[in-house]
Amino acid sequence: MRFNYHMPTKILFGPGKLNDLSKETLPGKKALIVISSGKSMKNNGYLDRLVEILDRQGIEHVLFDRILPNPIKSHVMEGAALAKSQGCDFVIGLGGGSSIDSAKSIAVMAKNPGDYWDYVSGGTGKGMPAANGALPIVAITTTAGTGTEADPWTVITKEETNEKIGYGNSYTFPTLSVVDPELMLTVPKHLTAYQGFDALFHSTEGYIANIATPISDAYALKSIELIAKYLPLCVKDGNNIEARTQVALANTLSGFVESTSSCTSEHSMEHALSAYHPELPHGAGLIMLSEAYYTFFASKVPDRFVAMARAMGVDVDSLAPEDRPMSFVKALIKLQEDCGVRDLKMSDYGIKKEDIPELAENARKTMGGLFEADPYSLSLDETIEIMTNAYK
Structure with a gap:
């Protein structure tokens, strides 16, 4: 410590x-x-x-x-x-x-x-x-x-x-x-969702990062809890000042996470997507990658995924032990559905499946430092695999 x-x-x-x-x-x-x-x-x-x-x-x-x-x-x-x-x-x-x-x-x-x-x-x-x-x-x-x-x-x-x-x-x-x-209060629904998920992933990445600290963990889990609870309310009613305030707090907490831990390679991969396709909102790109990304990592640091699932309100103790890590991914998918962003597709922004190897190499060349913060060392082939699995 x-x-x-x-x-x-x-x-x-x-x-x-x-x-x-x-x-x-x-x-x-x-x-x-x-x-x-x-x-x-x-x-x-x-x-x-x-x-x-x-x-x-x-x-x-x-x-x-x-x-x-x-x-x-x-x-x-x-x-x-x-x-x-x-x-x-x-x-x-x-x-x-x-x-x-x-x-x-x-x-x-x-x-x-x-x-x-x-x-x-x-x-x-x-x-x-x-x-x-x-x-x-x-x-x-x-x-x-x-x-x-x-x-x-x-x-x-x-x-x-x-x-x-x-x-x-x-x-x-x-x-x-x-x-x-x-x-x-004036942020449109879709941008509210994209931005909220960006804050969520700052916290989830910071929580699974191999340089996480007890301080960043505390910030991250509270941020995850608040976003899971209040982001759907913000998307549903942008004038809900209580929900806006709670998501704003979650966002500031996610900044504290970034001050004390680090993003991981999910952000590197998204930066490659939006570097080549700048019309792609950063949060939307992260959402597109997230199911494949967290599915891959759930087995690498299962205890961390169980804790994140619990923060999102999942009754993990009622699940079989082998099902607990992936319950975070299921909660993440449900949150995307509740916020109306489940159906985002890379192809809608002009990203082609055959471009993924080049995008994966760009992610590793330009933001390789975040791969070093991953709890498991990804190969180039595994990076391509995650991005390909995320492709729609």
């Missing part, structure tokens, strides 16, 4: 907490606000509310609104150039995981020379240290999916080479995060 624990982010959590941002001392005098290229932050009034808070505090701001659902390196470089040219001394990510991840990466490149891929490890990344650190980051999440408000990780795609790789260090933890479930 040996582990380190580092969680430097101050989190304002709960309905209405965006209003409390006005009481906080923000980490600079001029902010680069990073949002997506979509309309939701403006149409829902979230951007205006943030600007009003900044104006009341006398903090200048510049808007960068180019971020894609699967964010790309060229926009990171563009945002960093804007931050530098405008003299921004901190970055605010407002929106979902793509906006906050991009804000983190922009914060790194606003203080370090060269290209973002110079600092990324894996694939064609050079793995250089970000010697100058990063600008302070404020994260205001409007989704419950990535947990990025509570971890150092950011995922960006190098579009020229179809490499979608995670990056993070002690500087990319947000200084301050706001988790206000009232900002999540």
Whole structure:
């Protein structure tokens, strides 16, 4: 029982907490606000509310609104150039995981020379240290999916080479995060489900990872319990603020899991899918892989699967011992059915079965580090087997 624990982010959590941002001392005098290229932050009034808070505090701001659902390196470089040219001394990510991840990466490149891929490890990344650190980051999440408000990780795609790789260090933890479930009431049903399952898999992967700790285990099991219970309610009625709050808590807990444990190769495999097919939502890709992935691993760490099944509400003690690990997979399938995402197909996003060997190799080349966190060492053939079994 040996582990380190580092969680430097101050989190304002709960309905209405965006209003409390006005009481906080923000980490600079001029902010680069990073949002997506979509309309939701403006149409829902979230951007205006943030600007009003900044104006009341006398903090200048510049808007960068180019971020894609699967964010790309060229926009990171563009945002960093804007931050530098405008003299921004901190970055605010407002929106979902793509906006906050991009804000983190922009914060790194606003203080370090060269290209973002110079600092990324894996694939064609050079793995250089970000010697100058990063600008302070404020994260205001409007989704419950990535947990990025509570971890150092950011995922960006190098579009020229179809490499979608995670990056993070002690500087990319947000200084301050706001988790206000009232900002999540406008998320559509299908995205609510995709994002909720992304949070679920951060926790399930973090729980079976070979570097899991007693701290990450506690966070993971509570996150799994809350998502199993409340995500279907969010999908059914997006205005259910109690359910939204519980799923938001599960998501933040999943970020704590990512701060103390690790994702496993399920995320590597999905990154390959959405690197080549950026129109595929990350959470949807994870859902597509999940039955085959967890079926494969159920026999590798059966005790962990029994504990996850119990967290999802399964009466595992009433089952025969040999049936208990796979009861988690059955509960996972039922949760997908309850959330209306059981019938997702890779083929609907242009993924071809004959491409799977190339996608499996991409997963191992670009995000090979997560394979090392698996509780069992997957071969390339086994990676292909899981992805093929997941194909519809």
